[in-house]
Amino acid sequence: MVSPSAFVIGTRGSPLALAQAHETQRRLGDAHGIGPERLPLEVIRTTGDRIQDRPLSEAGGKGLFTKELDIALLEGAIDLAVHSAKDLPTALPAGIVIAGYLPREDVRDAFISRRAKSLRDLPEGAVVGSASLRRQAEIRRLRPDLRVTLLRGNVETRLAKLDRGEVDATLLAMAGLRRLGLTEHVTAVLEVDDFLPAVGQGAIAIAVRAGDERVARAVAPILDPATGHALAAERAFLTVLDGSCRTPIAGHARLVGEALEFRGMVLRPDGSDSLDVVRRGAPGDAAALGREAGLDLRARMPAGFLGS
Numbered sequence: 001m002v003s004p005s006a007f008v009i010g011t012r013g014s015p016l017a018l019a020q021a022h023e024t025q026r027r028l029g030d031a032h033g034i035g036p037e038r039l040p041l042e043v044i045r046t047t048g049d050r051i052q053d054r055p056l057s058e059a060g061g062k063g064l065f066t067k068e069l070d071i072a073l074l075e076g077a078i079d080l081a082v083h084s085a086k087d088l089p090t091a092l093p094a095g096i097v098i099a100g101y102l103p104r105e106d107v108r109d110a111f112i113s114r115r116a117k118s119l120r121d122l123p124e125g126a127v128v129g130s131a132s133l134r135r136q137a138e139i140r141r142l143r144p145d146l147r148v149t150l151l152r153g154n155v156e157t158r159l160a161k162l163d164r165g166e167v168d169a170t171l172l173a174m175a176g177l178r179r180l181g182l183t184e185h186v187t188a189v190l191e192v193d194d195f196l197p198a199v200g201q202g203a204i205a206i207a208v209r210a211g212d213e214r215v216a217r218a219v220a221p222i223l224d225p226a227t228g229h230a231l232a233a234e235r236a237f238l239t240v241l242d243g244s245c246r247t248p249i250a251g252h253a254r255l256v257g258e259a260l261e262f263r264g265m266v267l268r269p270d271g272s273d274s275l276d277v278v279r280r281g282a283p284g285d286a287a288a289l290g291r292e293a294g295l296d297l298r299a300r301m302p303a304g305f306l307g308s
């Protein structure tokens, strides 16, 4: 007899999404002593996966990668959804909550190029491709002389475009490259203090139905409290500033000893100006810390900074 599924894991179908879903499946299986056959993956294609020709910020923003998974969750077709925390909107649909996060991967961005050893060494006028408004603005801030172009597609597609010489360099998250076993492509790693990552970068979020105690209890042992505190601060920061998905925003929280340290930044899209903030506090006050950091930046922002 085939044993019934314990929990159905919903995921997008990109190689990175599948790697993250498999990691979730492995951790959940280990925690409960059950095999992958009892934790089947249900692959769901999202609007964000279909749009390849324009920046997603122009196509309606972040919910594009989550809507179809949200529906499957609410309809009971899946029991939990695995997401890159970075791609999650700040507001989730009614009836869906984030149970928590897996232990965080490397949060840093990687510089990848065949033409230079580092962002600093790229020749003047070199072309750097990225689809991220944050990375585009941070690159322009550090190197206003470079040409920044749109480079979309999944991690493998972008590396192929680099190999074909469509761009001289690109930036990708270390977390994704590690999960895909592609770190041999990395030319240099950008430290957090030099190149502040996106809110949620490197973290895998587990979304569940609100009030579904069976699923909540099952996933609890695989969730990482430290990552939860960091993400609470980062997402509260984003919520305060997320007036527009056209805004380059960076934010990162980490435990330093007993304290949670948060750094946040907003940039003009052309990199000509930026504002940053640092706050430290108790991990238990993570959300308030992030919110206050966001309010502080908002109060210091000149009119029109967010491009509205």
Ligand SMILES: NCc1[nH]cc(CCC(=O)O)c1CC(=O)O
Pocket: 084, 085, 086, 087, 155, 171, 172, 173, 174, 175, 176, 200, 201, 202, 203, 204
């Ligand atoms: N927006 C795409 C996306 N969403 C999550 C990751 C990488 C994994 C992560 O940041 O957790 C990536 C690719 C990238 O930014 O290089």
